[in-house]
Amino acid sequence: MFRLAALTPLGLMALYLILPLVATLLFALATRWTTTILPEGFTLQWIAETVRASRFAETLGRSLLLGAAVVLLDLSLVVPALVVLAVRRPRWQFLLDAASLLPYTMPGVVLALALIRFYGETVPALLGTPWLLGAAHAALALPIVYWAVLNNLKAIRLHELYEAALTCGARWDQILRSVVLPNIRTGMAIAAVAGFTASFTDFAVANFVVGGSWLTFSVWQGYIMRMNGHIMAVTSIVSLLVTMVTTLLLIHLARETKSAAPHARG
Amino acid sequence: MAHLRLEDLWKRFGATEAVAGLTLAIDRGEFVSLLGPSGCGKTTTLRLVAGLFIPDAGDIWLDGERITQVPAYRRGMGMVFQALALFPNMTAAQNIAFPLKVRGLPPDETASSVRQIITLAGLEGLENRYPHELSGGQQQRVALGRALAGKPRVLLLDEPLTALDAPLRASLRTEIRRIQQQLRVTTLYVTHDQEEALSLSDRVVVMNRGRIEEVGRPLDLYRSPRSVFTAAFIGSSTSLVGEVVNPAEGLLSLGSLRLRASAAAGFPAGTRVRLLVRAEAVRLLQAAEPDPPGANCLTGTLLVKTFRGPATLLEVDVQGTVLRAEVLSEAADSLDTGKPLRLTILPEACRIIEPLSREADKH
Amino acid sequence: MILTPTAMGAGRRPWPALRADGLAIALLVLFVGAALVAPAAALFRSSLMASGRPSLEVYTRILMAGGYRRAIATSLALAATTATLGSVLGGAVALSLHRAARERFRGLFLSLAAVATNYGGVPLAFGFILLLGSQGAITLLLGSLVGRQIPVELVSFWGLVLVYLYFLIPLCVLTFLPALVALRSELRDAASVHGGRAIHFWRYVGGPILLPPLTASFVLLFAHALGSFTTPWAIVGGGSDLTLMTLQIGFLFGEAGFDLEAADALAVMIMLLAGASLLIYRLLMSRVARWLG
Numbered sequence: 001m002f003r004l005a006a007l008t009p010l011g012l013m014a015l016y017l018i019l020p021l022v023a024t025l026l027f028a029l030a031t032r033w034t035t036t037i038l039p040e041g042f043t044l045q046w047i048a049e050t051v052r053a054s055r056f057a058e059t060l061g062r063s064l065l066l067g068a069a070v071v072l073l074d075l076s077l078v079v080p081a082l083v084v085l086a087v088r089r090p091r092w093q094f095l096l097d098a099a100s101l102l103p104y105t106m107p108g109v110v111l112a113l114a115l116i117r118f119y120g121e122t123v124p125a126l127l128g129t130p131w132l133l134g135a136a137h138a139a140l141a142l143p144i145v146y147w148a149v150l151n152n153l154k155a156i157r158l159h160e161l162y163e164a165a166l167t168c169g170a171r172w173d174q175i176l177r178s179v180v181l182p183n184i185r186t187g188m189a190i191a192a193v194a195g196f197t198a199s200f201t202d203f204a205v206a207n208f209v210v211g212g213s214w215l216t217f218s219v220w221q222g223y224i225m226r227m228n229g230h231i232m233a234v235t236s237i238v239s240l241l242v243t244m245v246t247t248l249l250l251i252h253l254a255r256e257t258k259s260a261a262p263h264a265r266g
Numbered sequence: 267m268a269h270l271r272l273e274d275l276w277k278r279f280g281a282t283e284a285v286a287g288l289t290l291a292i293d294r295g296e297f298v299s300l301l302g303p304s305g306c307g308k309t310t311t312l313r314l315v316a317g318l319f320i321p322d323a324g325d326i327w328l329d330g331e332r333i334t335q336v337p338a339y340r341r342g343m344g345m346v347f348q349a350l351a352l353f354p355n356m357t358a359a360q361n362i363a364f365p366l367k368v369r370g371l372p373p374d375e376t377a378s379s380v381r382q383i384i385t386l387a388g389l390e391g392l393e394n395r396y397p398h399e400l401s402g403g404q405q406q407r408v409a410l411g412r413a414l415a416g417k418p419r420v421l422l423l424d425e426p427l428t429a430l431d432a433p434l435r436a437s438l439r440t441e442i443r444r445i446q447q448q449l450r451v452t453t454l455y456v457t458h459d460q461e462e463a464l465s466l467s468d469r470v471v472v473m474n475r476g477r478i479e480e481v482g483r484p485l486d487l488y489r490s491p492r493s494v495f496t497a498a499f500i501g502s503s504t505s506l507v508g509e510v511v512n513p514a515e516g517l518l519s520l521g522s523l524r525l526r527a528s529a530a531a532g533f534p535a536g537t538r539v540r541l542l543v544r545a546e547a548v549r550l551l552q553a554a555e556p557d558p559p560g561a562n563c564l565t566g567t568l569l570v571k572t573f574r575g576p577a578t579l580l581e582v583d584v585q586g587t588v589l590r591a592e593v594l595s596e597a598a599d600s601l602d603t604g605k606p607l608r609l610t611i612l613p614e615a616c617r618i619i620e621p622l623s624r625e626a627d628k629h
Numbered sequence: 630m631i632l633t634p635t636a637m638g639a640g641r642r643p644w645p646a647l648r649a650d651g652l653a654i655a656l657l658v659l660f661v662g663a664a665l666v667a668p669a670a671a672l673f674r675s676s677l678m679a680s681g682r683p684s685l686e687v688y689t690r691i692l693m694a695g696g697y698r699r700a701i702a703t704s705l706a707l708a709a710t711t712a713t714l715g716s717v718l719g720g721a722v723a724l725s726l727h728r729a730a731r732e733r734f735r736g737l738f739l740s741l742a743a744v745a746t747n748y749g750g751v752p753l754a755f756g757f758i759l760l761l762g763s764q765g766a767i768t769l770l771l772g773s774l775v776g777r778q779i780p781v782e783l784v785s786f787w788g789l790v791l792v793y794l795y796f797l798i799p800l801c802v803l804t805f806l807p808a809l810v811a812l813r814s815e816l817r818d819a820a821s822v823h824g825g826r827a828i829h830f831w832r833y834v835g836g837p838i839l840l841p842p843l844t845a846s847f848v849l850l851f852a853h854a855l856g857s858f859t860t861p862w863a864i865v866g867g868g869s870d871l872t873l874m875t876l877q878i879g880f881l882f883g884e885a886g887f888d889l890e891a892a893d894a895l896a897v898m899i900m901l902l903a904g905a906s907l908l909i910y911r912l913l914m915s916r917v918a919r920w921l922g
Contacts, residue, residue, distance in 0.1 A: 010725050010738060013718075017745045017795065020756025023766060027759055037769045077660055080653035088650050096654070099661045101911075105904040106665060107856025109878045110896040114668035116882075117675060117893065139664040203750050203859040204875075208882055218859075221751045225863065229755075236752035240744075247743045251736075316822050338821035345822040351815035354920035355837040364833065365823035398919055416823060 021240060028233035050234040055220050060238070063217035066130070067196040070137040074145040074195055075188060077138075082149050083180055086158040100146035103139050108204030111136060115209060133209045133216075137202060141195035148194060152187025155257065190253045197246045201239070268327075269294035269452050270315070270420055275324035277310055284310040286476035288324070295450040297443070299463035301499070302473035308456045309348075311473075312422050315454060317341045328419060339368075344413030345422040348429075350405055352397040358408045359384065359393035365416030379415060386445060387411040403434045410442065414449065421446065421453040427462065439466060460500045464488065472496045494540060494619055502545040502579060504590045507622065510537045516613055522585045525562050527616035538622045545579060547615035548591035550598075551608035562611040564589075568603050582607055669900060676893035687894045697877060697891060701898070704855060704874040707786065711793040712851035718794070719801025719850075720843050726802070727809040739806075742799035749796045754863030757783060757792050784869050789861055793854055800853065801846045808842030811921050838920065845913040852906035855899060874899060 028046055030039030050056055085093050106114060115136055119126045126132045158180065165175045203218040211219065221239070225232045268291035277285040285307045292298050300308035313319045315326060317338030325334045333341055344365070352361050362383050366376040384393055387407040397405055406426060413421060423442070427435045443466050446453050457463050463470045464484040472479040472487065472495070480487060480496045491497040498505060508520035516530040518541070525541075533539060557563040566584035578598035580591045591609060601607065679686035691697035726735050760767045761783045768781045782788055812835060820830040858875040865871050874895045881892040 009721060010729075013722050013798070014738060014741060017741055017799070020753065020760060020795070021748075023759040024752065024756045033766075034764050035769070037766055037773065077657045081657040084650050084653045089654065092654060096657065099658060101907060102661060102665045102669075104852070104907050105900050106669060107853075107858070107875070107899065107903065109858045109875050109882075110672075110856065110899050111665075111668075113878055113882070113892055113896050114672045115664075117889070118668035118671040121671070135660075135664050138660070142661070197747055201747060201750060204879075208879070218750060222859075222863070225751055225755055229759075232755055233759075236755055239752045240748065243744050243747045247740060247747065251740060251743070316818075318818050318821065338818075339824050339826050341822075342824075343822055345819070347815050347819060349813075349815050351813070351819035353816060353819070353834050353838075354811070355834065364820070364825070367833070368820075368823070368825045368829040396920075412819075412823065422822075 024233050024236045024240070027230060028237050030230070046230040046234050050231045053231065055215065056235070059215045059217040059220040062214070063200050066134060066137065066216065067199040069134055070141055070199040071145070071192045071195045073134065073138045074141055075149075075191060078142070078145050078149055078191070079184070079188065082146070082153055083158070083176070086153050087162045090159075096146075100143050103142050106139075108140075108202065109208065111139065112205045112208035128210055128213050130210060130214045133206060133214065136205045136209055137199040140202060140205065141198040144194040144198060145191040148191035149184060149187045152184045152190075152257070156183045158183075186253055186257050190250060190257070193246050193249045193253070197243065200242060268292055269296070269329060270454075271325075271327040272311070272315070273325045273327065275311070275314055275326070276322045277307075277314060277319060278322055283476045285314065285321070288476070288478060290471060290478065290481070292452060292454070294452055297446055297453045297455065297466060297468045299455045299457055299467040299470045300473055301457060301460060301463040301470050302479075303458060303499075305475070306473040307476040308458075308473050309424055310476075312345075312424055312454060312456050315420065316343055316345050316422055341420075342416065342418060343420045343422055344416060344418030346406075346409045346413050346424065346426045348425045350397075350409045350426075352405060352408055352412070354397050357394045357396055358389055358400065358404075358411075361397070361408050362411040362415050364412060369416065383411045383415050386414070386448075388441070402430050403438060406430065406438055407441075410445070414445070414451070418451060421451045423453065423455045425456055425458065427457075428459075435462075442466070464500070472499060490617065491542070491619070494542075497542045497617075497619055502590055502592060504543045504545070504548075504588070505619075506541040506543065506587065508539060508541055510535055510539060518616075520587055523564070523587055525611070525616060526613040527618060528613045529616065529618040533618070533621060540619045540622055542617045542619050543589065543611060543615060544617075545590040545592035546577075547611060548582075548589055549610050550580075550591065550593045551610050553608075555608075558610055560613070562613065562616075564609045564611070566607055566609060568601055568605055568607050571598060571601060571603060573598075580607075582609060584609070672893045672896050672900070676890060676897045678890070687890045691891050691894050696872065697895070700872040700874050700877045700895070703786065703872060707789060707793070707873065708851045708854040711790050711797055711854045712847050714790065715794055715797035715801050715850045715854075716805075716843055716847040719798045719846065720805055720839075722798065723802045723806045723809060726806060727812075739803070742802050746796045746799040746803065749857075750859040751863045753795060754792065754860050757795075757864070761788070761791070784865055784871060786871065789864060789871070792860055792864060793857065796860075797850045797854060801850055804849060805842055805846045808839065808917055811838055811842075811917065841913045842917050845910045845917070848906045848910045848913070852903045852910075855902055 026039050027033055029042045029044070031041035031043045031045075033039040081096065085096060103111070115132060116127065119132065161179050161183070162175060165179045170178070201218060202216075203222060206216040206219045207222065210216075217235070217239075221232065221235050224235060270292040272288055272290045275285050275288045276283070288307070288311060290298075300311060302308050310319065314321050317333070317336060317340075321334065325332055327333065328341070353364065356364070359380055363376050363380045366379055371379075380393075384390060387410055389404065389407050389411065392400065392404060395404075397408070400408065409426070413423075426442075427438055430438065439462060455463070455466060464487075467484055469481060470484055470487055471481045472493075474495050479493050480491065487496060488500055491500060494505060497503060506520055508518040508523075508525065510530050510533045511517045511519045511524075513531050513533060513535055516526050516528050518525045518527055518530050518539070520541075527541065530539070551557070551563070564584045566582040566589065568580060569583050569588065570581040572579040572581075573595060576595060577592050578595045580593060580598065580601070582589050582591060589609065676687050677683055677685070692701065726738060759765055761781055762768065763781075763783075765781070765783070768779060771779045771781065783792075816834055816838075817830055820834055825833070856875065858879060861873055861876060862879060865876065878892045878895050881888060
């Protein structure tokens with residue numbers, strides 16, 4: 001009885017969360033659905049049209065590529081820095097922790113504005129280029145990547161492993177390859193998936209930094225929404241699928257972290 | 267009349283009987299330990315007394331009042347939890363004051379009671395520290411202080427010392443007993459450590475699988491345990507199975523070994539019995555020492571030597587049977603494993619626990 | 630081979646020289662500097678200039694002028710409202726999850742929450758328009774039930790609140806639920822045995838323990854709501870009185886060279902508010918961490 005009373009708010013919440021998704025799915029499959037409560041009929045025509053739309057594959061491919069590139073950039077910046085910090089220069093941890101949180105003070109439009117104002121004056125050639133967008137996304141995703149890797153490093157107590165490896169006579173590159181990297185695989189994977197999601201779902205930065213000259217999937221969605229609702233619905237389902245896949249991956253990886261963490265209590 | 271009475275308590279969790287028909291009477295001011303391996307129901311019993319669990323059957327009486335259905339917050343008890351459960355958002359003093367605060371006592375009265383408890387528990391200077399700023403032993407004292415603050419009718423302790431290191435455990439143990447005796451509060455103490463139970467309690471309740479195996483004073487349980495379980499649980503001993511050969515001489519045969527046990531006289535020849543020989547009753551004979559008359563004299567080979575501080579535990583192979591002997595570490599120092607040893611056991615020291623049927627001795 | 634220290638290479642530095650160390654850290658710091666610090670500083674600078682001289686003129690202007698002033702007021706009100714509702718509802722949901730739900734259901738719900746909190750932006754706005762727009766399914770449903778057209782206006786303050794809550798409530802649940810671990814069942818037992826009834830427990834123990842993480846969630850939600858652009862942009866579109874700070878910045882983008890200082894100032898205000906929120910969040914969460922031991 002108590003169980004039921006507690007579950008009703010949860011049920012209502014779940015309903016609230018699912019409804020827009022269901023509506024979008026129905027609209028993607030509807031022949032017409034403008035003046036009636038439920039769709040008038042169902043068809044796969046919109047899916048076909050969306051896939052055929054020239055911009056679909058183009059923007060989707062771009063966004064996927066961009067996401068991967070952003071993750072690569074962030075990981076190559078974050079992992080070496082954090083490893084060096086953990087092992088050699090722990091006193092700088094505080095500085096980097098603070099730096100990693102800066103992106104949270106600059107949400108989408110603010111970041112876009114700042115970049116355009118600054119680079120507009122200093123390096124105008126960068127404006128409107130995917131390079132600037134990549135850097136912007138890397139900045140956006142930085143906190144996520146940083147903290148995912150850091151948590152993993154903390155959990156494996158890298159400093160202790162490093163000392164153990166040293167006493168076994170290992171050199172730094174051997175330590176990096178055989179001790180460090182294999183043990184932060186999960187953290188890096190989490191960083192990659194979460195960072196990719198941040199890049200893929202961004203609209204504001206992409207819209208203002210590159211806009212129409214390098215259409216990303218999200219920005220294209222912004223245009224499509226005003227033009228054809230059904231195609232918009234189909235692309236939304238694509239977004240939803242991407243989000244679901246990344247979320248499930250993250251949950252799976254997070255569970256791995258929990259089981260792999262060494263127990264401190266003897 | 268007993269201060270706290272447990273009458274035929276039953277508590278089941280699903281298919282498991284955690285507590286099965288437990289009956290126990292505890293006098294006012296008595297310190298009683300519930301001793302047993304994990305899963306024996308001792309913690310469940312404690313929680314039943316506290317009111318955190320309601321029994322499926324049976325009753326609990328406190329001071330003549332039936333408290334079985336009384337909710338926990340109205341039982342007027344104090345409890346120290348295994349995980350301490352100190353309120354992390356409160357200082358030591360505030361934690362201790364909690365039972366008084368919820369009773370609605372005026373602040374100055376609360377303050378003076380708290381001060382008394384702080385002194386009693388040896389926490390001077392630490393009143394305003396938060397739990398995470400205190401050491402394990404200090405946290406323990408705060409938990410004890412909180413349990414005592416409300417002048418509880420019964421003090422309940424659930425393995426409070428398990429998480430502490432050995433020297434701390436020993437010193438806190440004495441503290442707890444001292445405070446308990448000073449306040450003369452009826453105390454129920456749960457532990458799996460027999461040394462703790464024996465050193466603290468007025469009486470020990472040995473539990474096994476939800477039931478009481480035996481109840482008695484520490485010395486009685488130690489010297490004359492009435493069940494194999496108790497004997498195995500308390501102290502170091504060797505449990506053996508033998509057959510009575512000659513009751514008049516008290517002679518038993520254990521395989522190829524012959525032992526004389528005074529208790530064997532009470533059994534007809536041919537009875538199979540289970541014997542208990544306390545490790546400290548097995549004495550080492552020096553090389554030149556003659557055999558003491560009337561005692562069992564055995565020769566065996568030393569298998570294992572385990573140093574335990576003042577005493578050393580020896581495991582000796584005597585004609586196929588392994589006997590445990592506890593000797594002074596000085597004496598054991600020169601012994602080497604694999605070498606022959608001479609042991610002696612007085613016939614009175616071989617206690618017969620129970621006669622066995624054919625099937626029972628398979629265990 | 631004799632295992633002397635030098636033979637094992639301990640004489641040589643096991644890690645590359647100092648310069649390489651510093652390089653790894655420096656690269657990251659440089660990136661942050663170039664991508665965030667320098668551009669942010671530029672915004673600060675340009676917002677504090679008027680006709681080439683340092684002044685607070687821009688700020689006073691946007692705080693007085695009708696359009697900007699309304700945008701600021703609405704943004705703050707929206708952020709405060711959604712953060713409050715989001716934390717209260719999110720907190721309640723988290724508590725229900727923690728207490729009542731079985732492991733599998735909890736996992737399922739949390740997955741749904743994680744998807745929901747990432748699903749924002751254009752697709753989310755679109756989904757809500759499908760439901761509650763002027764021709765939305767729910768709008769029409771309500772209309773047919775009541776017998777006449779119901780003026781459900783999604784493009785309104787409360788319409789935005791409704792949509793914002795979609796990604797804010799899950800965010801609260803995801804950040805607050807771990808803190809509920811601090812409320813171990815033993816604390817409840819300890820309180821009951823020593824005389825505390827439910828109200829005592831919540832007043833002296835449960836409440837004080839949960840307040841910091843819930844406030845931290847509130848602050849997080851506030852900053853998140855304040856900085857949202859895409860969702861309100863997609864809902865409000867172009868032709869409405871309803872305006873927010875982020876929308877204003879976006880609008881000013883399009884007008885090349887026109888009053889970009891105002892955009893700068895608005896952006897700086899958002900940065901300061903978000904920065905303050907972040908600081909408060911970290912302070913509160915470190916206290917939670919200390920208590921959890």
